[in-house]
Amino acid sequence: MHGKALPYLLLMPATLFLCVFFLYPFVLVAFEALTRDGAFTLDNFRAMAGSWKFPVTVRNTLLLAAIVVPIQLVMALLMASVVSRLETGRSAALYIFAIPLGISDLAAGLIWLAIFDQSGFLNTLLAHLGVVDRPIMFLGYQSKLTIFIAVALAEIWRATAIMMVILVAGMGLIPKEYYEAAEVFGAGPWKRFVRITLPLLRPSLQTAIILRVILAFEVFAVVAALGGTNLPVLMGETYNWQFTLQDRNVAAASALLILAISIGFTLFFLRVLRVPKEARI
Amino acid sequence: MSAVTQTPAAASADARKAGDWLLIATVILLGVWVLLPIYLLIVNALSSPEQVTAFPKRFFPAFDTGSLSFFINFAGVARALWNSVLVATLTMILSIGFGAPAGYALSRFDFPGKGTFRFLVLMTRAFPLPLLALPLAVMFIRTGLDDTAIGLALVHTTLALPFAVLITFSLFSGIPVELEEAAWTLGCTRLQAFRKVILPLALPGIAASAVFAFTISWNEVFAAAVLTIENRTLTAFLLQSLGESPLYLKFAGGAALVVPALIFIFAVRKYLFAMWGIANR
Numbered sequence A: 001m002h003g004k005a006l007p008y009l010l011l012m013p014a015t016l017f018l019c020v021f022f023l024y025p026f027v028l029v030a031f032e033a034l035t036r037d038g039a040f041t042l043d044n045f046r047a048m049a050g051s052w053k054f055p056v057t058v059r060n061t062l063l064l065a066a067i068v069v070p071i072q073l074v075m076a077l078l079m080a081s082v083v084s085r086l087e088t089g090r091s092a093a094l095y096i097f098a099i100p101l102g103i104s105d106l107a108a109g110l111i112w113l114a115i116f117d118q119s120g121f122l123n124t125l126l127a128h129l130g131v132v133d134r135p136i137m138f139l140g141y142q143s144k145l146t147i148f149i150a151v152a153l154a155e156i157w158r159a160t161a162i163m164m165v166i167l168v169a170g171m172g173l174i175p176k177e178y179y180e181a182a183e184v185f186g187a188g189p190w191k192r193f194v195r196i197t198l199p200l201l202r203p204s205l206q207t208a209i210i211l212r213v214i215l216a217f218e219v220f221a222v223v224a225a226l227g228g229t230n231l232p233v234l235m236g237e238t239y240n241w242q243f244t245l246q247d248r249n250v251a252a253a254s255a256l257l258i259l260a261i262s263i264g265f266t267l268f269f270l271r272v273l274r275v276p277k278e279a280r281i
Numbered sequence B: 001m002s003a004v005t006q007t008p009a010a011a012s013a014d015a016r017k018a019g020d021w022l023l024i025a026t027v028i029l030l031g032v033w034v035l036l037p038i039y040l041l042i043v044n045a046l047s048s049p050e051q052v053t054a055f056p057k058r059f060f061p062a063f064d065t066g067s068l069s070f071f072i073n074f075a076g077v078a079r080a081l082w083n084s085v086l087v088a089t090l091t092m093i094l095s096i097g098f099g100a101p102a103g104y105a106l107s108r109f110d111f112p113g114k115g116t117f118r119f120l121v122l123m124t125r126a127f128p129l130p131l132l133a134l135p136l137a138v139m140f141i142r143t144g145l146d147d148t149a150i151g152l153a154l155v156h157t158t159l160a161l162p163f164a165v166l167i168t169f170s171l172f173s174g175i176p177v178e179l180e181e182a183a184w185t186l187g188c189t190r191l192q193a194f195r196k197v198i199l200p201l202a203l204p205g206i207a208a209s210a211v212f213a214f215t216i217s218w219n220e221v222f223a224a225a226v227l228t229i230e231n232r233t234l235t236a237f238l239l240q241s242l243g244e245s246p247l248y249l250k251f252a253g254g255a256a257l258v259v260p261a262l263i264f265i266f267a268v269r270k271y272l273f274a275m276w277g278i279a280n281r
Helices: A002-034 A043-050 A054-085 A090-102 A105-116 A121-128 A144-171 A176-184 A189-200 A202-217 A221-227 A234-243 A248-272 B002-045 B049-053 B066-073 B077-108 B114-126 B129-143 B149-173 B177-185 B190-219 B222-227 B234-240 B247-267 B269-279
Strands: none
Touching: A002 A043, A002 A248, A002 B077, A002 B114, A002 B129, A002 B149, A043 A054, A043 A248, A054 A090, A054 A144, A054 A202, A054 A234, A054 B002, A090 A144, A090 B002, A090 B247, A090 B269, A105 A121, A105 A144, A105 A221, A105 B002, A105 B190, A105 B234, A105 B247, A144 A202, A144 A221, A144 B002, A176 A189, A189 A202, A202 A248, A202 B114, A221 B234, A234 A248, A234 B129, A234 B222, A248 B114, A248 B129, B002 B066, B002 B247, B049 B066, B049 B247, B066 B077, B066 B247, B077 B114, B077 B149, B077 B190, B077 B234, B114 B149, B129 B149, B129 B222, B149 B190, B149 B222, B177 B190, B190 B247, B190 B269, B222 B234, B234 B247, B247 B269
16 A cells, blocks of 8 residues: 555655645736736736737747747757767867857856957957957947847857757767768768768757747847847836836737747647657657 | 770769768868857857957957956846756756656556557647747746746746656667666666666766756756846846846856867767657657
């Protein structure tokens, strides 16, 4: 009897914890988003969508994800393939590539602020090269495009590592024999990559893309550090509704929207990149 | 005649050599892409306030502690640092305390409900968890947990717990059951066998995942900024003072966030890939 109860006893703390701090807040956030003063209403969503900033906010967030994630996917694939072909210094290269994993998004924003700031390193470089005679204001309220580029670069810099790590782990599972066989039949490196690595990497690609896309919709501190309020994104607006505008219900509606988009994309990628059971290694 | 037979071989050797150089060049380029921005932040942090705001900038640190001492002595910073350490330590204890038993149960027992639990854990990966801080803010005010280190640590534990469960699960799975069974036949109780046989073997990995949980909490921005007012963590402090704080304070603060993170990542580098590889299957 003791043996039967033991696993449940061991799981209980974690399960209870997740129920109270993961499932219950979900119910709460949905409830807050759909009510105001105790009555069911869609007003919170109307207030959110009615704000003049809302279309820009959604556009910025989606555009950022649409630009950043594909570039990161390519870079992560490049990093992973390069590392897997390296004979010496493999673990050092892996460690260096993985460093941004441990760096906070706020710190990443500040790192790129050091580069893009008016008295920053990019302007210094441009001045040394004689391209500009006066430092350019990259992050002013009038230069939305450069803010966008700076945020995109910081995001690419920060979060490529997480995809790379998943892909490296996935590449390690592909049997070497496949490559040897392909080489015998005369397949070049590119062909081997397209015909063997990519198809067999599909489960890892799926995980990496889903994780990264969700993180992309959560972009917040990088934007706050680089653009302030000049580049509104969904998470930042949610924060604004909660604090600057002191409206919990609309903040909850905004949070629910981010959740809905995240779940929508998760299901989309689960379907598009699904791997049949028989095709798994 | 011999020239004809030699040429293809020589050409392929040349191509291989060129390929090797390309490989090394790519690795170096990617390494510079990762390290250079961090270096530039450190240059700023190690310069005097005047040098940080001056233009053009130097590309080498002046090893002046002006910015750093300004940062440390700035009102609220020492406390924010202490709060960050406190919250991260609590997160570490909670996530290992709840996660490790669950990981052990998953690795050693087969029982109804196992699949459901794993699904619950994996589901947390598909949601932007920091958003849950919004509804929890209300709950915490009712229960008196608002603006406390433990309240924030509870939210950070939802972020770190899934990792702790999955990592310890794979750790315990890697230790043969036979070792435990041998201890039982020699008269150990289940608890004794765990403490004397399994724990020593699993300890380094558990320590690594504890460091990992610490880093997750140390780096988190959104929930920290939502849930703390007086007892702000370093990330919350830096975020909320972005608008008014001078550049040198931002860069010194950024460095204060990055340097410990670099040390943590270095400390767990051996486990990094195993952890992310496993945690995201």
